[in-house]
Amino acid sequence: MDYNELINVLSNKGLKRTPQRVAVLEALYEIKNHPSAEEVRQKLYSRYPSIAIGTIYNILDTFCEQGIIKKVKTDSDFVRYDVDMERHHHIYCENCNHIEDYHDPELDELLKNYFEKKCIPNFQIQDFNLQIIARYVKHQNKPNQNK
Amino acid sequence: MDYNELINVLSNKGLKRTPQRVAVLEALYEIKNHPSAEEVRQKLYSRYPSIAIGTIYNILDTFCEQGIIKKVKTDSDFVRYDVDMERHHHIYCENCNHIEDYHDPELDELLKNYFEKKCIPNFQIQDFNLQIIARYVKHQNKPNQNK
DNA sequence: TCCTATTCAGGAATTATTCTTGTTTAATTA
DNA sequence: TAATTAAACAAGAATAATTCCTGAATAGGA
Numbered sequence: 001m002d003y004n005e006l007i008n009v010l011s012n013k014g015l016k017r018t019p020q021r022v023a024v025l026e027a028l029y030e031i032k033n034h035p036s037a038e039e040v041r042q043k044l045y046s047r048y049p050s051i052a053i054g055t056i057y058n059i060l061d062t063f064c065e066q067g068i069i070k071k072v073k074t075d076s077d078f079v080r081y082d083v084d085m086e087r088h089h090h091i092y093c094e095n096c097n098h099i100e101d102y103h104d105p106e107l108d109e110l111l112k113n114y115f116e117k118k119c120i121p122n123f124q125i126q127d128f129n130l131q132i133i134a135r136y137v138k139h140q141n142k143p144n145q146n147k
Numbered sequence: 148m149d150y151n152e153l154i155n156v157l158s159n160k161g162l163k164r165t166p167q168r169v170a171v172l173e174a175l176y177e178i179k180n181h182p183s184a185e186e187v188r189q190k191l192y193s194r195y196p197s198i199a200i201g202t203i204y205n206i207l208d209t210f211c212e213q214g215i216i217k218k219v220k221t222d223s224d225f226v227r228y229d230v231d232m233e234r235h236h237h238i239y240c241e242n243c244n245h246i247e248d249y250h251d252p253e254l255d256e257l258l259k260n261y262f263e264k265k266c267i268p269n270f271q272i273q274d275f276n277l278q279i280i281a282r283y284v285k286h287q288n289k290p291n292q293n294k
Numbered sequence: 295t296c297c298t299a300t301t302c303a304g305g306a307a308t309t310a311t312t313c314t315t316g317t318t319t320a321a322t323t324a
Numbered sequence: 325t326a327a328t329t330a331a332a333c334a335a336g337a338a339t340a341a342t343t344c345c346t347g348a349a350t351a352g353g354a
Contacts, residue, residue, distance in 0.1 A: 016351055018301065037341080052303045057342060059301095073220035073278065077311070078341055091270055102267065110261060111277075114254065123238055123247075123281035130258075130277050131220065134270035163320055165332065184310080199334045204311065206332095224342070225310055 001029045013066040023048045024059045025068070034072050034080040034099045072099060073131075089130040102132060148176045160213040170195045171206045172215070181219050181227040181246045219246060220278075236277040249279060 006025050007017050015021060027043040028035070035043070037056050044051055060081055063069045072080040072090065076097065084101055087108055091100040107130070115125055153172050154164050162168060174190040175182070182190070184203050191198055207228055210216045219227040219237065223244065231248055234255055238247040254277070262272055 016300065018351070020302070050303080052305090053341095054304080054343075055302055071222045073222055075218045075220055075226070077226070079222070079224070091267065093270075094273060100270075104265075106265075107261065110257070114257065118251075118253075120238065120249065120279070120281065122284055123240075123279075124284050125279055125281045126241060127280040128277055129280070130275055132267070132270075132272055133274040133276075134267065134272045137269055137271050163331065165320070167333070197334080199336090200310095201312075201335080202333055209332095 009068060013068060015062065015066065020051055020055055021059055023051065024056060028069060028081065028083045034082050036078045036080050089132060091132045091134050094133060094135045156215060160215060162209065162213065167198055167202055168206055171203060175216060175228065175230045181229050183225045183227050236279060238279045238281050241280060241282045
């Protein structure tokens with residue numbers, strides 16, 4: 001994603017184009033794996049060593065409010081963020097703290113249809129999102145079923 | 148859940164029957180709504196004003212390790228716990244921070260079958276759980292569709 | 295270019311959680 | 325029942341993520 005695209009994201013949401021915001025946004029698009037605020041700061045460090053961690057939190061909050069990014073729910077004691085705003089689900093790796101995106105329109109359709117039939121009393125469903133807890137398994141070069 | 152049942156839960160897991168553990172466990176069963184450590188402390192306060200918050204954290208950790216309770220993933224900056232160990236899902240209320248349990252064996256079956264057919268490369272699925280983001284809607288006495 | 299609301303930097307404050315240390319206690323065994 | 329000991333607890337200090345505060349800088353509009 002180049003500079004023009006980045007500043008378009010900001011201006012589309014009516015946000016001032018500050019160097020800090022552009023840098024944070026760029027870092028978010030570069031880091032694929034659901035970074036924390038601290039990981040964003042580290043990614044930024046070479047380009048932008050002076051940015052304050054409080055500023056990063058402010059910017060991430062602003063981005064969340066404007067629907068540019070989302071918080072990812074985890075068990076851990078810090079917040080992680082996701083730039084992928086398409087509907088998708090997450091695979092939580094049991095062994096490590098990796099969170100992998102899982103896009104599956106067929107599943108989305110299945111769930112949508114299911115909940116259209118089956119209403120939940122007192123609740124209007126806005127969205128859903130499946131957490132898949134899984135174990136990462138390294139495959140051989142030839143795709144077969146063993147560990 | 149009476150005292151004997153509570154101490155059975157502990158002894159089944161090989162945990163010492165301390166007054167603190169019994170009290171925390173009782174509080175967890177009384178509080179239905181996915182409490183934080185602090186909420187457990189408040190619930191306990193009348194019966195057990197001297198219990199240390201660190202002790203509550205220790206006990207909750209131990210209970211998690213032993214599979215008596217589970218952590219609940221949220222966006223917020225503190226951990227919540229769940230005593231319901233049956234497979235179930237969570238409805239996250241958009242308006243407030245309420246989390247409602249959602250049991251639905253039919254859905255579980257649907258998901259199980261879906262992922263049996265559709266494998267995810269490099270991952271062995273251990274478990275899944277659906278987060279339903281919803282808006283709470285107060286119904287009239289007669290159940291109809293309006294807000 | 296000037297003006298002003300917004301944003302930022304730096305650091306202090308807050309809050310949830312963990313750690314440490316000395317004391318107490320539950321459960322086991324004599 | 326009493327003695328023993330590993331486990332658990334209380335109290336408070338320490339840590340770490342996040343928020344708040346204040347004065348300075350700046351983006352974008354006039």
